[in-house]
Amino acid sequence: MLRLSKLTDYAVVVLTRLEEGEGVQAAPDLAAATGIAEPTVAKVLKILAHAGLVEGLRGARGGYRLTRPIAEMPLTEVITAIDGPIALTACVDSAVGHCEAEDLCPVRGRWDPVNRAIRDALSGITIADLAPPRAAPVAPPARPAAPLAATA
Amino acid sequence: MLRLSKLTDYAVVVLTRLEEGEGVQAAPDLAAATGIAEPTVAKVLKILAHAGLVEGLRGARGGYRLTRPIAEMPLTEVITAIDGPIALTACVDSAVGHCEAEDLCPVRGRWDPVNRAIRDALSGITIADLAPPRAAPVAPPARPAAPLAATA
DNA sequence: GCAATCCGGACCGGAAAGGTCCGGATTAGC
DNA sequence: GCTAATCCGGACCTTTCCGGTCCGGATTGC
Numbered sequence A, B: 001m002l003r004l005s006k007l008t009d010y011a012v013v014v015l016t017r018l019e020e021g022e023g024v025q026a027a028p029d030l031a032a033a034t035g036i037a038e039p040t041v042a043k044v045l046k047i048l049a050h051a052g053l054v055e056g057l058r059g060a061r062g063g064y065r066l067t068r069p070i071a072e073m074p075l076t077e078v079i080t081a082i083d084g085p086i087a088l089t090a091c092v093d094s095a096v097g098h099c100e101a102e103d104l105c106p107v108r109g110r111w112d113p114v115n116r117a118i119r120d121a122l123s124g125i126t127i128a129d130l131a132p133p134r135a136a137p138v139a140p141p142a143r144p145a146a147p148l149a150a151t152a
Numbered sequence C: 001g002c003a004a005t006c007c008g009g010a011c012c013g014g015a016a017a018g019g020t021c022c023g024g025a026t027t028a029g030c
Numbered sequence D: 001g002c003t004a005a006t007c008c009g010g011a012c013c014t015t016t017c018c019g020g021t022c023c024g025g026a027t028t029g030c
Helices: A006-020 A027-034 A038-051 A075-083 A112-123 B006-020 B027-034 B038-051 B075-083 B112-123
Strands: A054-057 A063-066 B054-057 B063-066
Touching: A006 A027, A006 A038, A006 A063, A006 A075, A027 A038, A027 A063, A038 A054, A038 A075, A075 A112, A112 B112, B006 B027, B006 B038, B006 B063, B006 B075, B027 B038, B027 B063, B038 B054, B038 B063, B038 B075, B075 B112
Parallel strands: none
Antiparallel strands: A054 A063, B054 B063
């Protein structure tokens, strides 16, 4: 299904909400605003903070804040932060020695053109492109609600 | 991790082997040639047959055969056949009514530009592009063994 | 009629993701 | 200086899904 984790979805929601709000926002507030369970929001924020996409301010009156506008935040960074590096199959990463049928396997390392293609496709999309109700002036415009994933 | 199932990987291997061999090939033979467990190969072949990518011939001296050369077989068809339609998150498919926070969720259906971008990127790649040791005269040439998936 | 092969499904185990919780560190306000 | 609010880091458990196996039935060639 080519699925990416639900956490990534949450991350986009949270980041969007973070942009809409003003100043620092505490995790519980973001949870209430987005409708996502509080511990989960906290988890997402921790990951994003680790990746440098948001900044956490401790202490009373603390909270989270974006390090830059979401329009300058490529989607790939969020995905990489949460789901790890973009690579389609296990056979593809740096490992070169533990495929039991290594000499027979004809696809050895041949997935990288695919990975590259996906990375290229994703690199042009920012979080702002996924935040519709506001200004979304970007490359792939129009088609607000296409029929949706069919045969692909 | 944007991972796609291991079955898809196997499928590419099997399809490649199917192109290399001649005439119909039985599942056990393909298993031996590829190094993949026999029941698994059978499973993959069944799925591919269902999708019309290969043709199964019953009876003694039966086996499987490609319905067309792998150079004319887009990768997306294989992925769709095995992993289902290409859609990144559950929130994206035709469902419109069971996101508990539907009115709050600002990303509703906004993943489709991403899905579309990925589909476009993948639509230019055929199975033949993933079968290196033979003739692979296609668009993304060169770079036989790039460093590999890093930050994405 | 017999053997080989595909076909369709059910079945089970293991791994990964999703989600929750807790103790500690840090800071603002009183 | 003390208290309360908040982030930080991790461990933990549950559930779902994937990978893999197996079996009975249908079909065809010899």
